[in-house]
Amino acid sequence: xxxxxxxxxxxxxxxxxxxxxxxxxxxxxxxxxxxxxxxxxxxxxxxxxxxxxxxxxxxxxxxxxxxxxxxxxxxxxxxxxxxxxxxxxxxxxxxxxxxxxxxxxxxxxxxxxxxxxxxxxxxxxxxxxxxxxxxxxxxxxxxxxxxxxxxxxxxxxxxxxxxxxxxxxxxxxxxxxxxxxxxxxxxxxxxxxxxxxxxxxxxxxxxxxxxxxxxxxxxxxxxxxxxxxxxxxxxxxxxxxxxxxxxxxxxxxxxxxxxxxxxxxxxxxxxxxxxxxxxxxxxxxxxxxxxxxxxxxxxxxxxxxxxxxxxxxxxxxxxxxxxxxxxxxxxxxxxxxxxxxxxx
Amino acid sequence: xxxxxxxxxxxxxxxxxxxxxxxxxxxxxxxxxxxxxxxxxxxxxxxxxxxxxxxxxxxxxxxxxxxxxxxxxxxxxxxxxxxxxxxxxxxxxxxxxxxxxxxxxxxxxxxxxxxxxxxxxxxxxxxxxxxxxxxxxxxxxxxxxxxxxxxxxxxxxxxxxxxxxxxxxxxxxxxxxxxxxxxxxxxxxxxxxxxxxxxxxxxxxxxxxxxxxxxxxxxxxxxxxxxxxxxxxxxxxxxxxxxxxxxxxxxxxxxxxxxxxxxxxxxxxxxxxxxxxxxxxxxxxxxxxxxxxxxxxxxxxxxxxxxxxxxxxxxxxxxxxxxxxxxxxxxxxxxxxxxxxxxxxxxxxxxxxxxxxxxxxxx
Ligand SMILES: Nc1ncnc2c1ncn2[C@@H]1O[C@H](COP(=O)(O)OP(=O)(O)OP(=O)(O)O)[C@@H](O)[C@H]1O
Ligand SMILES: Nc1ncnc2c1ncn2[C@@H]1O[C@H](COP(=O)(O)OP(=O)(O)O)[C@@H](O)[C@H]1O
Ligand code: SF4
Ligand code: SF4
Ligand SMILES: [Mg+2]
Ligand SMILES: [Mg+2]
Numbered sequence: 206x207x208x209x210x211x212x213x214x215x216x217x218x219x220x221x222x223x224x225x226x227x228x229x230x231x232x233x234x235x236x237x238x239x240x241x242x243x244x245x246x247x248x249x250x251x252x253x254x255x256x257x258x259x260x261x262x263x264x265x266x267x268x269x270x271x272x273x274x275x276x277x278x279x280x281x282x283x284x285x286x287x288x289x290x291x292x293x294x295x296x297x298x299x300x301x302x303x304x305x306x307x308x309x310x311x312x313x314x315x316x317x318x319x320x321x322x323x324x325x326x327x328x329x330x331x332x333x334x335x336x337x338x339x340x341x342x343x344x345x346x347x348x349x350x351x352x353x354x355x356x357x358x359x360x361x362x363x364x365x366x367x368x369x370x371x372x373x374x375x376x377x378x379x380x381x382x383x384x385x386x387x388x389x390x391x392x393x394x395x396x397x398x399x400x401x402x403x404x405x406x407x408x409x410x411x412x413x414x415x416x417x418x419x420x421x422x423x424x425x426x427x428x429x430x431x432x433x434x435x436x437x438x439x440x441x442x443x444x445x446x447x448x449x450x451x452x453x454x455x456x457x458x459x460x461x462x463x464x465x466x467x468x469x470x471x472x473x474x475x476x477x478x479x480x481x482x483x484x485x486x487x488x489x490x491x492x493x494x495x496x497x498x499x500x501x502x503x504x505x506x507x508x509x510x511x512x513x514x515x516x517x518x519x520x521x522x523x524x525x526x527x528x529x530x531x532x533x534x535x536x537x538x539x540x541x542x543x544x545x546x547x548x549x
Numbered sequence: 550x551x552x553x554x555x556x557x558x559x560x561x562x563x564x565x566x567x568x569x570x571x572x573x574x575x576x577x578x579x580x581x582x583x584x585x586x587x588x589x590x591x592x593x594x595x596x597x598x599x600x601x602x603x604x605x606x607x608x609x610x611x612x613x614x615x616x617x618x619x620x621x622x623x624x625x626x627x628x629x630x631x632x633x634x635x636x637x638x639x640x641x642x643x644x645x646x647x648x649x650x651x652x653x654x655x656x657x658x659x660x661x662x663x664x665x666x667x668x669x670x671x672x673x674x675x676x677x678x679x680x681x682x683x684x685x686x687x688x689x690x691x692x693x694x695x696x697x698x699x700x701x702x703x704x705x706x707x708x709x710x711x712x713x714x715x716x717x718x719x720x721x722x723x724x725x726x727x728x729x730x731x732x733x734x735x736x737x738x739x740x741x742x743x744x745x746x747x748x749x750x751x752x753x754x755x756x757x758x759x760x761x762x763x764x765x766x767x768x769x770x771x772x773x774x775x776x777x778x779x780x781x782x783x784x785x786x787x788x789x790x791x792x793x794x795x796x797x798x799x800x801x802x803x804x805x806x807x808x809x810x811x812x813x814x815x816x817x818x819x820x821x822x823x824x825x826x827x828x829x830x831x832x833x834x835x836x837x838x839x840x841x842x843x844x845x846x847x848x849x850x851x852x853x854x855x856x857x858x859x860x861x862x863x864x865x866x867x868x869x870x871x872x873x874x875x876x877x878x879x880x881x882x883x884x885x886x887x888x889x890x891x892x893x894x895x896x897x898x899x900x901x902x903x904x905x906x907x908x909x910x911x912x
Contacts, residue, residue, distance in 0.1 A: 262740045324878035378604075406765060407603045412811035434741050437813030439806065461818045480770035482812045485794060485896020487774055489751055491745035495710055 222294065223250035224428045225274070225396055230288035232266075234274045235281060235498070241499035243269040245452035246287070248525075250394065251445075254422065256429040258460075260436065260475065264496040265449045267432045271398050274430070275309050282383035292396070311341040314389035318401040323385055324373040330357075334388050342366030356391040357384070361419055379410035386414070390421060400432045415441050436479055440464060448472045451496060451507035452491040454525060458532040468534045468542060470512045506536070514538045557591035557627075557669075558761050559615075559729055564588045564624035566614045570840070578745075583839050584610040586785030594728065595755065597762040599776030599793070601769055601808065607785045607839070608765045612731040616648055617641060622837050624779055629728070646676060649722040653734035655714035665692070666702035668804040669720045676725065691720040695750060712743030719750060729761045748774060769812055769894070773797055778879075780804045784839055784847045787865075787871060791880040797894040801874065801882045803854040807891035846885065853891060860883070880885075 228423055232244040244266045251257045259267050272278050274290055290297045296307065309315075317323050325333060325495040338344060346354060350369075357365035360383040382402070389397060399418070403411035406431065419442060424430060431442055439446055439460065445462045448456040448471060456469040467473050477490030494511040503509055505520040512519070518537050520546045536542070566585040580588055584607045592598045600608050606842050613619050615626045617633055626646060628634040636644060652658040670688045673679040689699035695716040706714055712880050715735060722730050732751065736744040748771060754760060766772050772779055773793060780790040781804060790804035837843055837850060845865040851854045855864045864871075871883040893902050 236685045254786060261740060265766060334814055408769075408811040409603060409807060414814065427884075435813065436815040440817040441813045443817075464815070464817050474712040476815070478742045480745070480748060480768070480771040480774045481815065481895075482773060482797070482809065485773060488749050489745040489774065491749055493746070495740075495743060497711060512662070 214542065219317075221395050224253045224293060225251045225430070226289070226291040227270075227274070228289045228291070230270070230273060230290065231286035232278060232284050233284050233407050235284065236500055238500040242452050243499045244273060244500060244501075247447075247452075247454045248447070249428060249447050249454065249457065251428045253395075253428055255444045256422065256428040256431055256442050256446045257447060258431040258433060258439040259447050259449055260433060260435060261449035262440055262475075262496050264499070266452045266499070267449055268400055270377050270449070271315065271430065271432055274398060275313060275315060276305060277309075303540075307341070310337055310389075310394075311392050311395055313399040314392065314394035314404050315397045316385050316389045317402065318404050324381060324388075326373050328370060328372075330371050330373070330376075330384050334384070337388050352391065356387040359390065359421065360384075360386065360387045378406050379413065382406060382410065382414055383417070386417065390427075393425065394427060396428045396430065398432075399429045401434070402431075403438065404433070406433075411438075425484050436475060448475070451502045452499065453507060453535065454533075455508065455535045456533065457525070464531050466529075466532070467523075468512050468528060468532070468539045469508075469536050470538075470542065471508050474511070474544070514542060529547065558594045558596075558623075558629060559763075560587050560591040560627040561611075561615055562625040562627070564611065564614060564626065565622040566610050566619065567622045567871070568754065580840050580842070583785050585614060585622075586839075586842070588782075588785070588787055590780055590787065590790065592729070592763060594759050594761055595759045596778070597755070597764050597776045598753055599764045599766065599772035599779040600676075600782060601766060601772055601779060602782035603808075606782045608767075608782055609733055611782075612650065612763060612765055613735050615649060616645075616731060618650070646672070646725040647727050648729045648731070649725065649727040650731040650733060651718050651722050651735045653737055654713050655718055655738060658713055658718055661706050663705075664702065664719055665704055665706070668706070668717060669702070669724055672721070672725045678685045679724070681758060682737075688720075691724055692717075694723070694754070696746075707768060710743075711739055712746060714740060715743075715747050716750065720755070723754060723760075724757070725866065726758070727760070729763070731765065733765045734767070735764075737768060744771070748895070751775065751823065769808060771819075773894075781808065784837065784842050786847065786883065787881070788848065788883045789881065790871070795877075799880075800892040800894070801880070801887045801890070802884050803852050803890065804848050806890065807851075809892060809894040810891045812894070844885075854884075858886065858889070 218225060230244055230247050234241040234243060247270065259270060261267055273285070274297070284297055288298070292308065297305065331353055335349050336358055338349055338352050339490045352505065353369060354365045357368060362368055362380065362383050376384065403414050409443065413439065418429065421427065433439060443460045446458060446460050447454045449471060450471045454461070456472045469478055474492035480489060480494060492511055497503065506523055509515045509519045516538065523535045523548070524539045525533045528534045529538055564585055565587060568582040568584055569579045570582055587786060588611055590598060598613060602608055614621045621634055626636070628648065631644070634643060666688050667687065669691055672688055673684055688702050692699050692702060696712065697716055706717070709717065735751070736747050739747060751762065752775060755762065764775050775867045776793045778790065779793050779796045780787045781802065782788070783804050789796065789805045791798065796805065800809055843850050845863070845867055846852070846869050849864040852864065855861070869883045869885045871881050874880045874882060874887060
């Protein structure tokens, strides 16, 4: 059972307030080499039941963005230099620690890249999911077991009664990933943050997990913040896309628009770098160079050193401007650049 | 461009690699991990064979066994006319110059205590091919070829990014002017743009030097760009092999179809078709263990065609042979029903049963 494609829908219907709004978020780290501006003034919103994908190479600030929402950033060295993170209108950067604990694993849940690291090896599967349910839902012990089985059923774990007693090492990678998702979903979160949820698994398992996320989202109307570097995964799941480079969002649009009319040179570079299974390309249009360290972002346009359209005006930082309705690009040349790559 | 069929540079015949493992408390009772279970292929000069399959299917073991980095259980590896597995240590040392390997992990595969000059120049030094300033010149030229500045030779691996370390690994592999390189997942630890840079580098070097590659990868997108031919492995065996475009356009083994259909296509408009994605027949997508390989066709517990055809008996009892399709001598398939279904990469849909009727655990 799956949802119809939603690629044509507008990013945010005018009447609904978004579930999550992030405004001008800056998360920096103090280091010996000066401030690491891992996240440096980003804004985005996620509508109810919608999926926003954040894409970019490693080191662009995707994980720090995700961890900032749950405030899982150690302070120091981390510091929220500016911004607001509003969940249903409430600024999470201003709530009490007790309230924040309720949010984590309650209305906002997170799944990570490595299933192994977030499951505790000395507890059974049943204990781990049970713990999450007890903590956040306060169910009487007699009902917890049934709830655990229901959670495992929801992620299509075969034979859930038997799995309850198993330890993480007894499960395959795909099963571990499912159990992790079951744990995250057991408290009916309104927002699921998934940081590279399929990067470490085989494509066959990835396909299943993407199906699963899609199905559960359709059933529960949950919002997803999906972090990935794989444009294929974005195309499968996202309603809206934010492309991140060096701590900034450089392009933002609805998924259909972004794939039809990518405008930022970095976005074009990501598409050109992609070895596609459905086409023979031979040599790829790689972006030269690599992401600079977060302590050494250049002044002006941060992509300048790798950009083949760079011009003198790029010494000034380009604003994230609306090029066409709902399509934002931070590039002085965005209006002039015609996509040199065929992407869809 | 149909070139004249080149002579095979490398020929692997019926290669087996079984790892004995102790089972339970009784150390004497031994089971075998059949990591490589009868693999044959050949690679021509200047050509690339892609080897794909899920984690644990035996790809790395094929690469390591054919280089004799681990001893084979049985089989033949004929390289430039000589049986590698029968060579003495001394002869092997000379042959090793002609065959190299690039590893997946650009972090673990470079000795942190050696300078880049020592790492890249080690082979030249050990084989007595260059010393002193000649060696430095050679290393400088190699670094330039892989897109690094020669000055970096005095630095240590930790000072480099993953992509740069992979370039150093490539420079080390080509230093002895090999004819053949096993590339074991050379790009899977790398970021999108760096991955593209390394693919381009490998393609350029192949052009310039006439290298042959065995390209091991689970990334079917990478393999399509770089390979002339592709072999699909499942539980220690090749289940389908064909010229690259043939395999991606007309896959015949249900396992190949499952793999191809699982890959997300970067086109949001194909999402609708995804409802018809080929699925394996069971929920837990893990590959069965190579200790207990299922009887009959090893893929049958997961095979969607087996389910769609009403679980025919031969699939459970008789292992299908890897045989050419009628009239297509270079397209090999190991399935009892190779003409039943065809699959093209990127369609986002397939003709198998869209969803197995019941979620039964056949395993
Ligand atoms: N030294 C060893 N002793 C016992 N079993 C081994 C050994 N080396 C490999 N194996 C087993 O052989 C099988 C094939 O392993 P191999 O590393 O070749 O897989 P692979 O296809 O390269 O997988 P991946 O995609 O994860 O790299 C696996 O089941 C593995 O656990
Ligand atoms: N604790 C920290 N101290 C200093 N720098 C950090 C810290 N955590 C992350 N960074 C830096 O912030 C940048 C973004 O990191 P991250 O969000 O993990 O990237 P991504 O998830 O996009 O790969 C990187 O340059 C990283 O080195
Ligand atoms: S602003 Fe200039 S340097 Fe930056 S992406 Fe646009 S053209 Fe390139
Ligand atoms: S032989 Fe039978 S089980 Fe094996 S791949 Fe073919 S149809 Fe599937
Ligand atoms: Mg990350
Ligand atoms: Mg391997």
